[in-house]
Amino acid sequence: MKTLIICFSYHHNNTAKIASVFAKILDAEIKTPADADQTGICEYDLVGFGSGIYFGKHHKVLLDLAGKLPLMADKKAFIFSTSGQTGKTEKFHQQLRERLQLKGYDIAGEFNCAGFDTYGLLKIGGGIKKGHPNEDDLKDAEAFAQNLKQPATA
Numbered sequence: 001m002k003t004l005i006i007c008f009s010y011h012h013n014n015t016a017k018i019a020s021v022f023a024k025i026l027d028a029e030i031k032t033p034a035d036a037d038q039t040g041i042c043e044y045d046l047v048g049f050g051s052g053i054y055f056g057k058h059h060k061v062l063l064d065l066a067g068k069l070p071l072m073a074d075k076k077a078f079i080f081s082t083s084g085q086t087g088k089t090e091k092f093h094q095q096l097r098e099r100l101q102l103k104g105y106d107i108a109g110e111f112n113c114a115g116f117d118t119y120g121l122l123k124i125g126g127g128i129k130k131g132h133p134n135e136d137d138l139k140d141a142e143a144f145a146q147n148l149k150q151p152a153t154a
């Protein structure tokens with residue numbers, strides 16, 4: 001399965017760490033949204049889209065890319081993120097999920113874990129979720145990617 005991972009990660013490179021785990025297991029290339037060619041993306045059977053969560057959603061550059069994609073047929077995508085708050089994956093991923101589904105993608109899975117967050121006033125207290133993604137988060141990412149590799153059972 002030809003796999004591409006498109007990742008935007010800038011705050012503490014938290015999401016990039018998760019993308020690297022996925023890339024290793026799925027034998028995938030990692031590209032930034034700027035480097036991912038909109039039409040070239042059609043050549044991949046499985047595409048992972050991920051970034052940190054900023055103001056309740058994925059980064060604008062990723063959302064914009066998803067909005068510009070051509071219509072896909074028989075292609076799978078997965079969505080991933082890291083965030084200061086956890087337990088809100090459904091909501092945090094909503095915009096990206098809707099855009100990808102509108103383009104015809106079948107969403108094969110979604111992954112979120114904690115990421116060190118020092119945005120705004122959080123900086124004063126040294127931030128939250130220090131040390132994340134940690135070893136356990138990386139193991140969870142590994143298990144998630146392994147699961148994506150399993151053939152679908154009827």
Ligand SMILES: Cc1cc2nc3c(=O)[nH]c(=O)nc-3n(C[C@H](O)[C@H](O)[C@H](O)COP(=O)(O)O)c2cc1C
Nearest residue numbers: 009010011012013014015052053055056084085115
């Ligand atoms: C500008 C900004 C806005 C953020 N907004 C949120 C938010 O709405 N919810 C949340 O849980 N975390 C928020 N965070 C924390 C990031 O999602 C978290 O640190 C993430 O792991 C950053 O990923 P990155 O290092 O890959 O960029 C925000 C961080 C920044 C810098």
